[in-house]
Amino acid sequence: MPAEALRERIAAELLAARARTAVLTGSVDDRDLTAQHSPLMSPLVWDLAHIGNQEELWLLRTVGGRDPLLPGIDSLYDAFEHPRAERPSLPLLPPAEARAYAHDVRGRVLDVLEAAALDGDPLLRGGFAFGMVAQHEQQHDETMLITHQLRQGPPVLDDPAPPPAPADAAALPAEVLVPGGDFTMGTSTEPWALDNERPAHTVHVPAFHLDTVPVTNGAYQRFVADGGYDDPRWWTPEGWDHRQRAGLTAPLFWTRDGATWLRRRFGRTEEVPADEPVVHVCWYEADAYARWAGRRLPTEAEWEKAARHDPATGRSRRYPWGDADPTPEHANLGQRHLRPAPAGSHPAGASPHGARQLIGDVWEWTSSRFTPYPGFRAWPYREYSEVFFGGDYRVLRGGSFGVAPVACRGTFRNWDHPVRRQIFSGFRTARDAEPRTAGRTAPGAA
Known part of the structure; x- marks a missing residue:
C-alpha cells in the first residue's frame, strides 16, 4: 500500500476508534464514569485514560521520541500492576482531565503519523505500531461495552435492530x-x-x-x-x-x-x-x-x-x-x-x-x-x-x-x-x- 494511502487508513482507524470511545464514555454522567459497575471490570474513566496512556507510550514516546506528558501516571494505568478490582481506589484522572489527556495525546499522535517512515523499522513497517494502538482502543471499546451491559440503570446507547434472517x-x-x-x-x-x-x-x-x-x-x-x-x-x-x-x-x-x-x-x-x-x-x-x-x-x-x-x-x-x-x-x-x-x-x-x-x-x-x-x-x-x-x-x-x-x-x-x-x-x-x-x-x- 502506498505510504499516503496507508497514512489515511491509519488515521481513519484511529478516528473510528476514538469516535466509539466517545460514545461509550459520553453517554453516561461522571458518576457512572467513575463507578465500578462490577469487580470484573474497570471504571470507564480508567479505560479512557488507559487508552490515552498506551497511545502515548507507544506512539508519542517510542515512535515519536517525545517526553512524557503527565509524568508519574504510567503506573496508575498499568493493567498488570493494578487488578481491576483495585482500580477505583487509585488516584485516577477525573473525567474532564482524562478526556483532555486522551485528546491531547491523539492530536500529537496525528502529527507523529504525518512524519513517520512506515517502513524499515519493524515496529513501523506497514504501520504496525499505529495499527496495534487502534486495535488496542477498539478492544477496550468492547470491554467498555461489556461494562455498559453490567451497568444498572436505564438504556443510554442507541440500539438499532439487526436485519431479519x-x-x-x-x-x-x-x-x-x-x-x-x-x-x-x-x-x-x-x-x-x-x-x-x-x-x-x-x-x-x-x-x-x-x-x-x-x-x-x-x-x-x-x-x-x-x-x-x-x-x-x-x-x-x-x-x-x-x-x-x-x-x-x-x-x-x-x-x-x-x-x-x-x-x-x-x-x-x-x-x-x-x-x-x-x-x-x-x-x-x-x-x-x-x-x-x-x-x-x-x-x-x-x-x-x-x-x-x-x-x-x-x-x-x-x-x-x-x-x-x-x-x-x-x-x-x-x-x-x-x-x-x-x-x-x-x-x-x-x-x-x-x-x-x-x-x-x-x-x-x-x-x-x-x-x-x-x-x-x-x-x-x-x-x-x-x-x-x-x-x-x-x-x-x-x-x-x-x-x-x-x-x-x-x-x-x-x-x-x-x-x-x-x-x-x-x-x-x-x-x-x-x-x-x-x-x-x-x-x-x-
Missing part, C-alpha cells in the same frame, strides 16, 4: 463437512497481526462436521428444559464444581417469568429471542451443552480451518468470504447492533464449506487452551500474549457484535478463563466425520 436461514443444513487434510494456520504476512497469531504454520486437521450457525437461544433453552444444569453427566468435574458454587441455572442476564425466558440487555428487559445465537455463556456451559447434544466443542485449529481454508485453491483466506475487509453484508461487527444477528444471517460472509457467522455476532469458545504457535516470538512486548500461556485460559474465535473489524480477522485469537461469561461469548459444536453419537437435540437450530 434471510429467507433461506430456516432451510440451512444443521452442519457442514470440513474435509480433512493440511492447512496453513496463523499468518506471517498480515501487517497488523499480533504476536500470538504468528507465525504461519501447517496443521493437519482430520475431517469433521461443524454447526452451520452458532447454537441459538432456542436450542440452548431445550438444554435448560431437559435439566442440563442439574445433571453432572454433561459437565467436567471442574465445570460441575463451578456450576454448583456459582449457582448457574441459565446464561448470564436470563431470568424466568413463568414459562417465558427474559433477558436484560443494555438496560432493557425483553423476551429471549429464540433465533439469535446464545450469548453470555462460559466455557463450562458451552462444553456441557455440547456433551448433552452428543457433540463437542471444535478445536481452535478446526475452527480456523472452517473459517479460512479454501478447498478449491488450498490456500488460507483472511476471512471466510475471501481477503476483502469486512462490510455490513459480511458480518455483524463494530457495535452497529448491540445484539447478535439472527442465526443464518450474512450469507455473503459464509465460508467455502457453507458455515455462516464465523466472524462477528458472538465470540465462539473452542476446546483449546491458549498456547503459543511453533516458532512464536513475543513482540513487541511479552505482556500481550506470553504471560497468559500455560494457564487455564481457553481460546475464543471469530469476534462479536462488540468488536471492530480492525481487531477481528480469521487469525485473531482471544482468550479468557473458562468461568467468564460477562463477555459476548457463544459457541458452535462439532463432531468427528464418523457416525453421529446419539444426542438430545439438533444443535444450532432454533
Whole structure:
C-alpha cells in the first residue's frame, strides 16, 4: 500500500476508534464514569485514560521520541500492576482531565503519523505500531461495552435492530463437512497481526462436521428444559464444581417469568429471542451443552480451518468470504447492533464449506487452551500474549457484535478463563466425520 494511502487508513482507524470511545464514555454522567459497575471490570474513566496512556507510550514516546506528558501516571494505568478490582481506589484522572489527556495525546499522535517512515523499522513497517494502538482502543471499546451491559440503570446507547434472517436461514443444513487434510494456520504476512497469531504454520486437521450457525437461544433453552444444569453427566468435574458454587441455572442476564425466558440487555428487559445465537455463556456451559447434544466443542485449529481454508485453491483466506475487509453484508461487527444477528444471517460472509457467522455476532469458545504457535516470538512486548500461556485460559474465535473489524480477522485469537461469561461469548459444536453419537437435540437450530 502506498505510504499516503496507508497514512489515511491509519488515521481513519484511529478516528473510528476514538469516535466509539466517545460514545461509550459520553453517554453516561461522571458518576457512572467513575463507578465500578462490577469487580470484573474497570471504571470507564480508567479505560479512557488507559487508552490515552498506551497511545502515548507507544506512539508519542517510542515512535515519536517525545517526553512524557503527565509524568508519574504510567503506573496508575498499568493493567498488570493494578487488578481491576483495585482500580477505583487509585488516584485516577477525573473525567474532564482524562478526556483532555486522551485528546491531547491523539492530536500529537496525528502529527507523529504525518512524519513517520512506515517502513524499515519493524515496529513501523506497514504501520504496525499505529495499527496495534487502534486495535488496542477498539478492544477496550468492547470491554467498555461489556461494562455498559453490567451497568444498572436505564438504556443510554442507541440500539438499532439487526436485519431479519434471510429467507433461506430456516432451510440451512444443521452442519457442514470440513474435509480433512493440511492447512496453513496463523499468518506471517498480515501487517497488523499480533504476536500470538504468528507465525504461519501447517496443521493437519482430520475431517469433521461443524454447526452451520452458532447454537441459538432456542436450542440452548431445550438444554435448560431437559435439566442440563442439574445433571453432572454433561459437565467436567471442574465445570460441575463451578456450576454448583456459582449457582448457574441459565446464561448470564436470563431470568424466568413463568414459562417465558427474559433477558436484560443494555438496560432493557425483553423476551429471549429464540433465533439469535446464545450469548453470555462460559466455557463450562458451552462444553456441557455440547456433551448433552452428543457433540463437542471444535478445536481452535478446526475452527480456523472452517473459517479460512479454501478447498478449491488450498490456500488460507483472511476471512471466510475471501481477503476483502469486512462490510455490513459480511458480518455483524463494530457495535452497529448491540445484539447478535439472527442465526443464518450474512450469507455473503459464509465460508467455502457453507458455515455462516464465523466472524462477528458472538465470540465462539473452542476446546483449546491458549498456547503459543511453533516458532512464536513475543513482540513487541511479552505482556500481550506470553504471560497468559500455560494457564487455564481457553481460546475464543471469530469476534462479536462488540468488536471492530480492525481487531477481528480469521487469525485473531482471544482468550479468557473458562468461568467468564460477562463477555459476548457463544459457541458452535462439532463432531468427528464418523457416525453421529446419539444426542438430545439438533444443535444450532432454533
